[in-house]
Amino acid sequence: MDVKKNGEVSFWHADMGGLPGYRPALPGDISVDICIVGAGFTGLWTAYYLHEADPSLKIAVVEKNFAGYGASGRNGGWCSGEFSWSRDRYLSTGSREGVIEFERQLRSTVAEVQRVTEKEGIDCDFLMTDCLSYAQSPAQFDRLQKSYEEAMSWQVPTTRLEMIGAAEASERIRVDRAHGALVRHGVARVQPAKLVRGLAKVVEKRGVTIYEQTEVTRIEKGLVTTARGKVRAKKIVRATEGYTHGIPGNEREWIPMNSAIIVTEPLPDALWDQIGWKDSQLLADGAHAYCYAQRTREGRIAMGGRGVPYRFGSRTDTNGVTQPATIGMLKDILYKILPQTRGLALDHAWCGVLGVPRDWCTSSGMDPKTGIGWAGGYVGLGVSTSNFSGQTLADLVLEKDTIRTSLPWVNRRPRKWEVEPFRWLGIHGMYQLYHMADAREARAGGKKTSAFATLANKLTGR
Structure with missing residues (x-):
């Protein structure tokens, strides 16, 4: 499949003129108050709120590559304030009122990210908008309607959802065969590499030291061991998200699920008029396999999906290079949703x-015995959730008793993933069933949700 650039970490870095130069590596053994492992959104937001709470703290962030190398500089740019998965699952660690408060607080992170970026002068193409999940069949519309009804039944004060019919949905964006859409108000579009690299500069100016080119090989009570030296710290935060499996002892904690994105050339104004995508809304579909898209600042379409969902043994990519088959699949999805873009x-x-995580629910926490904290398992919703992680981890590190530290995602410990080859078989089996479900629904006119999708969810506990 023809594409001008494949990999090079992501388009978002290319949009900034290319990959950044490296900050200095850890010079040897040091001692600090707090050591944060990982210079992505989670680690940098944690450093930001810790410094705000106590500017006297000596904070070091250690990063294997450069700030924003991982998902923080590669994601789809959705700042949505959404749950990672089912609200009901959090009832095992909290009350209904606690789950509602958790969701209310998550919703507020969109405005919080906007507040901080404006206060700190971080230009990240932040734009408040809506997210439209389109149904291209009756079955997809029914699923979106059930999702809407389930969300509304919780009566979260800041839930701003509505279902719209085919005519109104087509007025917003001319998606092919639109039967309607679920609209989420109060979300935002961002350029993620600009946000993470801007946040890194902000915490550096405040006195936080970021050591790049510094691979962590072990985390234990009071000590972070790296290939460059040892960091002794009273408190440690593990902010490695999709790379957590690489830290000894965490190999089955969270699996690294793959997601891929394509970006088109800039669209001419006439084509945007044909599509009707005027207000830079975020765009998704109601298929089981799922895709996500945004209209970028300079008038491109960035569209993402799972592609090859998981590599055997939790292997990760090389600087973002993805498979030609994945590129072809994403291009087909783009044409299916917006056939005007052919060519x-x-x-x-x-x-x-x-x-x-094994239960598909995000978590944060702090082990009081070891002084090691963590947050992650965002299942693709990390742009906003990582901000709330930073706020929560700052409270936990400083041993503050707040509303945030009492929420049901704190100190949640789901069971670990299965050993290989079972987790590879399970994840690939799940997505194969999703693709089969989408294909069967299409052949049947999309009137009824396929049982293959239900089987897929049961297979992996999604």
Whole structure:
């Protein structure tokens, strides 16, 4: 499949003029108050809120590559304030009121990210907008309607959802065969590499030291061991998300799920008029295999999906290079949703990994015995959730008793993933069933949800 660039970490870095230069590596053994492992959104937001709470703290962030190398600089740019998965699952560690408060707080992160970027002068193409999940069949519309009804039944004060019919949905974006859409208000589009690299500069100016080119080989009580030296710290935060499996002792904690994105050439105004995509809404579909898209600042379409969902043994990509078959699949999805785009050239394609827990629910926490904290397992919703992680981890590190530290995602410990080859078989089996479900629904006119999708969910506990 023809694409001008494949990999090179992501288009978002290319959009900034290319990959950044490296900050200095750890110079040897040091001692600090707090050591944060990972210079992505989770680690940098944690550093930001810790410094705000106590500017006297000596904080070091250690990063294997450069700030924003992982998912924080590769994602689809959705700042949505959404749950990672079922609300009901959090009832095992909290009350209904606690789950509702958790969701309310997550919703507020979109405005919080906007507040900080404006206060700190981070230009990241932040734009408040809506997210439209389109149904291209009656079965997809029914699933979106059930999702809407389930969300509304929780009566979260800041839930701003509505279902719209085919005519109104087509007025917003002329998606092919639109039967309607689920609209989420109060979300935002961002350029993620601009956000993460801007946040890194902000915490550096505040006195936080970021050591790049510094691979962590072990985390234990009071000590982070790296290939460059040892960091002794009173408190440690593991902010490695999709790369957590690489830390000894965490190999089956969260699996690195793959996601890939393509970016088109800039669209001419006449084509945008044909599509009707005027207000830079975020775009998704109601298929089981799922895709996500945004209209970028300079008028491109960035569209993502799972592609090859998981590599055997939790292997990760090489600088974002993705498979030609994945690029072809994403291009087909783009044509299926927006056939007006046929003939557009693809300027860039890449992939990255996101952290997925066994119960598909994000968590944060702090072990009081070891002084080691963590957050992640965002299942693809990390742009906003990582901000809330930073706020929560700052409270936990500083041993503050707050509303955030009492929420049901704190200190949640799902069971670990199966050993290989069972987790590879399970994940690939799940997505194969999703693709089969989408194909069967299409052949049957999309009138009824396929049983293959239900089987897929049962297979992996999604």
